[in-house]
Amino acid sequence: MSGAAPPAAAASDRYLxxxxxxxxxxxxxLPDPPPGLFVRSADLDGVLAAIRQAPVVAVVGTxxxxxxxxxxxxxxxxxxxxxxxxxxxxxxxxxDAAAHAGALEGGGRTVAVLASGVDRPSPVRNAGLAAGILExxxxxxxxxxxxxxxxRWRFPARNRIIAALAHAVxxxxxxxxxxxxxxxxxxxDMGRAVMAVPGPPxxxxxxxxxALIRAGxxxxxxxxxxxxxxxxxxxxxxxxxxGSAHRPVEGTAGRVLAALAVExxxxxxxxxxxxxxxxDVLSALAQLEVEGQVTEAAGGRYRATA
Amino acid sequence: xxxxxAHLWSPAIVGFETATVDVxxxxxxxxxxxxxxxxxxxxxxxxxxxxxxxxxxxxxAVPARRVVANLAPAHLRKAGPQYDLPIALAILAASxxxxxxxxxxxxxxxELGLDGSLRRVDGALAMGEHAIRERWRxxxxxxxxxxxxRLVGGExxxxxxxxxxxxxxxxxxxxxxxxxxxxxxxxxxxDVSGVPxxxxxxxxxxxxxxxxxxxxxxxxxxMTGPPGAGKTMLxxxxxxxxxxxxxxxxxxxxxxxxxxxxxxxxxxVVATRPFRxxxxxxxxxxxxxxxxxxxxxxVSLAHRGVLFLDEVCAFAPSALDGLxxxxxxxxxxxxRAMAAATFPADMLLVCAGNPCPCGNADDPAxxxxxxxxxxxxxxxxxSGPVSDRIDLHVRVPRLTTDEVVGDGxxxxxxxxRERVGAAVEFRRGRGQPMPNGQLSGRDARHAARPEPxxxxxxxxxxxxxxLSARAFDRVVRVARTLADLDRAERVGARHAAEALAYRERxxxxxxxx
Numbered sequence: 001m002s003g004a005a006p007p008a009a010a011a012s013d014r015y016l017x018x019x020x021x022x023x024x025x026x027x028x029x030l031p032d033p034p035p036g037l038f039v040r041s042a043d044l045d046g047v048l049a050a051i052r053q054a055p056v057v058a059v060v061g062t063x064x065x066x067x068x069x070x071x072x073x074x075x076x077x078x079x080x081x082x083x084x085x086x087x088x089x090x091x092x093x094x095x096d097a098a099a100h101a102g103a104l105e106g107g108g109r110t111v112a113v114l115a116s117g118v119d120r121p122s123p124v125r126n127a128g129l130a131a132g133i134l135e136x137x138x139x140x141x142x143x144x145x146x147x148x149x150x151x152r153w154r155f156p157a158r159n160r161i162i163a164a165l166a167h168a169v170x171x172x173x174x175x176x177x178x179x180x181x182x183x184x185x186x187x188x189d190m191g192r193a194v195m196a197v198p199g200p201p202x203x204x205x206x207x208x209x210x211a212l213i214r215a216g217x218x219x220x221x222x223x224x225x226x227x228x229x230x231x232x233x234x235x236x237x238x239x240x241x242x243g244s245a246h247r248p249v250e251g252t253a254g255r256v257l258a259a260l261a262v263e264x265x266x267x268x269x270x271x272x273x274x275x276x277x278x279x280d281v282l283s284a285l286a287q288l289e290v291e292g293q294v295t296e297a298a299g300g301r302y303r304a305t306a
Numbered sequence: 307x308x309x310x311x312a313h314l315w316s317p318a319i320v321g322f323e324t325a326t327v328d329v330x331x332x333x334x335x336x337x338x339x340x341x342x343x344x345x346x347x348x349x350x351x352x353x354x355x356x357x358x359x360x361x362x363x364x365x366x367a368v369p370a371r372r373v374v375a376n377l378a379p380a381h382l383r384k385a386g387p388q389y390d391l392p393i394a395l396a397i398l399a400a401s402x403x404x405x406x407x408x409x410x411x412x413x414x415x416x417e418l419g420l421d422g423s424l425r426r427v428d429g430a431l432a433m434g435e436h437a438i439r440e441r442w443r444x445x446x447x448x449x450x451x452x453x454x455x456r457l458v459g460g461e462x463x464x465x466x467x468x469x470x471x472x473x474x475x476x477x478x479x480x481x482x483x484x485x486x487x488x489x490x491x492x493x494x495x496x497d498v499s500g501v502p503x504x505x506x507x508x509x510x511x512x513x514x515x516x517x518x519x520x521x522x523x524x525x526x527x528x529m530t531g532p533p534g535a536g537k538t539m540l541x542x543x544x545x546x547x548x549x550x551x552x553x554x555x556x557x558x559x560x561x562x563x564x565x566x567x568x569x570x571x572x573x574x575v576v577a578t579r580p581f582r583x584x585x586x587x588x589x590x591x592x593x594x595x596x597x598x599x600x601x602x603x604x605v606s607l608a609h610r611g612v613l614f615l616d617e618v619c620a621f622a623p624s625a626l627d628g629l630x631x632x633x634x635x636x637x638x639x640x641x642r643a644m645a646a647a648t649f650p651a652d653m654l655l656v657c658a659g660n661p662c663p664c665g666n667a668d669d670p671a672x673x674x675x676x677x678x679x680x681x682x683x684x685x686x687x688x689s690g691p692v693s694d695r696i697d698l699h700v701r702v703p704r705l706t707t708d709e710v711v712g713d714g715x716x717x718x719x720x721x722x723r724e725r726v727g728a729a730v731e732f733r734r735g736r737g738q739p740m741p742n743g744q745l746s747g748r749d750a751r752h753a754a755r756p757e758p759x760x761x762x763x764x765x766x767x768x769x770x771x772x773l774s775a776r777a778f779d780r781v782v783r784v785a786r787t788l789a790d791l792d793r794a795e796r797v798g799a800r801h802a803a804e805a806l807a808y809r810e811r812x813x814x815x816x817x818x819x
Contacts, residue, residue: 266703267512267807278511279788279804286806287799290767296811300512300531300701 061095081108174208321647411443434459523787531702
């Protein structure tokens with residue numbers, strides 16, 4: 001076993017043959033199923049049980065995503081995780097990484113399907129993310145034995161496992177010829193739900209998604225849409241529907257929060273729309289940010305988290 | 307003709323210091339010749355031709371003897387054409403065309419034209435100062451340099467038009483208007499019409515506020531935003547927000563600019579705070595100072611003013627690294643093969659950068675076309691010594707059309723400057739002479755005396771926002787300045803919160819990006 005990637009403290013590996021009870025039967029629906037899967041997790045039984053029982057949603061998209069796309073991906077995954085779903089993706093840069101990170105933020109388990117051995121998650125830039133996935137009860141999954149290096153030609157094969165594990169595949173941003181579309185092709189063949197996030201017609205990264213929608217894919221504008229698409233699965237109560245953790249806010253902070261509930265705004269725009277001085281707006285924003293009610297989005301804009 | 311050794315003094319600029327060069331001329335019998343000794347560089351060697359022509363064309367006799375000019379001390383390298391005038395005067399005295407006693411206690415400096423007229427030299431202010439410190443009776447400087455030399459040198463400075471004019475002054479046939487200069491009066495009548503005003507900047511309220519905080523606490527500032535958002539325009543307005551320079555500051559600044567040869571002919575003083583905006587292709591020596599004999603770099607030319615680095619991520623890492631000492635100590639030590647020199651470099655650093663190489667990473671509408679990793683690698687170039695010293699981070703978004711076109715009077719610099727001045731007064735009143743931006747983390751925490759609520763907020767922030775110790779110190783320094791702007795003895799919750807809004811925001815989204 002190579003010591004190249006620092007394994008999480010308590011993570012352990014297991015090889016599961018396809019016939020193993022722990023492997024979800026969905027995987028056998030593949031026309032060319034792998035003989036088995038290598039799984040690494042700090043909580044092997046927990047993560048395998050989650051894959052068998054909870055809604056499993058694949059969130060995939062281009063490596064070269066826009067900031068707005070990445071923000072949306074994080075939010076979507078975080079909400080999915082908060083609703084009890086397992087988010088599956090491929091640990092690639094861009095949308096994949098945002099999907100895993102969002103799921104961790106939402107407090108959920110997330111599974112990364114690798115095109116390399118589970119002992120050397122790639123790309124290296126996401127090694128920290130991989131460690132985070134393990135730490136939080138998620139898993140790394142691969143059909144290749146330890147020591148296998150990632151290779152481009154393995155990506156489509158990896159994608160078929162993502163499609164097979166998931167109940168639904170959501171494509172956030174994808175250009176016309178994207179690997180994500182391989183995943184959706186396989187998912188369609190297997191009868192999985194395929195959803196796409198609509199994008200502006202002028203965006204390079206919207207083409208693939210909009211083409212999917214034109215071809216009949218369901219529109220995904222948030223976790224709610226995914227839950228609606230997969231009824232009958234074990235969805236948790238949507239958070240926020242019963243009593244928010246956030247206390248009501250008054251004064252400038254309250255006005256700022258109310259304005260942000262409508263759309264993300266810059267500090268300048270907030271000062272304008274709440275008719276408050278810039279210094280007070282900045283002060284209120286930082287306080288809300290510390291409380292976790294507001295985060296910074298792209299381009300110096302702020303948005304409400306709740 | 308009696309053979310005598312004539313001598314007088316000449317001031318030399320050595321880095322940022324001055325030294326006395328003793329100029330001696332001896333006339334020996336023998337074949338006519340002219341030698342200059344005493345470690346002269348090529349420009350000093352060429353003085354022979356200028357002095358010979360100058361003497362002849364001002365109707366003086368060129369002695370038909372072996373002329374030896376010695377520049378002492380011999381170990382000091384003499385550079386530049388500034389020894390023409392003293393050598394010429396010493397020759398006149400040695401050959402009896404000027405009474406040698408006329409040169410007693412006299413220093414002289416100046417480049418001669420072939421017609422015997424005088425040309426300006428660099429560093430005249432420091433030379434006038436040197437004359438006072440060394441108690442010289444008089445110092446002759448080219449007329450164009452006289453105003454700056456008089457800033458400190460006062461009435462001992464005589465402005466000279468030509469070689470003959472110099473002799474007339476020395477022999478008392480003519481009097482020069484050698485009078486002291488009142489720096490305060492010069493500053494009072496300074497022309498500030500060329501200083502850009504905040505009134506002309508539309509929108510960008512957050513960035514305007516950051517400029518005000520920067521000016522009040524001398525906090526360095528980084529503006530991030532897409533091209534065309536107005537970062538440069540904003541930065542240019544910062545010098546006008548700082549309190550006007552007092553006489554001492556103005557003299558310091560003028561001394562640097564004088565040594566660098568940047569004063570206009572006849573200009574007495576640099577009256578407004580400098581704004582230096584070097585291009586990102588600048589070398590390390592150009593930025594921090596250097597050259598064979600050290601000359602001031604941009605950090606020193608921005609002394610008491612603003613150093614603006616646009617496209618900061620495009621600067622050579624080694625050049626940015628050179629900013630460490632100036633930012634920490636307010637001066638820079640330049641060590642070269644020939645000599646070492648220390649220049650003042652107490653400037654306010656303002657950087658501007660695009661969020662990524664293509665500039666659109668932040669644009670919610672247009673998508674960024676940089677390959678993954680590029681934006682992070684690009685921003686990473688700023689990390690380390692420089693970003694550690696940047697207290698204020700502010701986003702400068704591109705304005706929408708209505709914001710640009712919309713009317714309504716914007717606040718003029720004058721009003722902001724008054725608030726800044728009041729904050730500086732308040733800080734001094736607290737018994738703290740040093741600007742908040744230059745406080746150590748410990749001193750800043752001590753000066754902040756946060757109220758309990760502010761303390762709670764800061765503690766939560768460390769936890770929730772993952773502030774590092776250094777980032778925390780920067781927040782405290784800025785919060786102290788915000789409290790000063792509010793004339794509050796202690797840092798309140800809203801000061802702490804606003805300071806948090808100016809923190810560095812990176813790493814928080816590293817996973818997704």
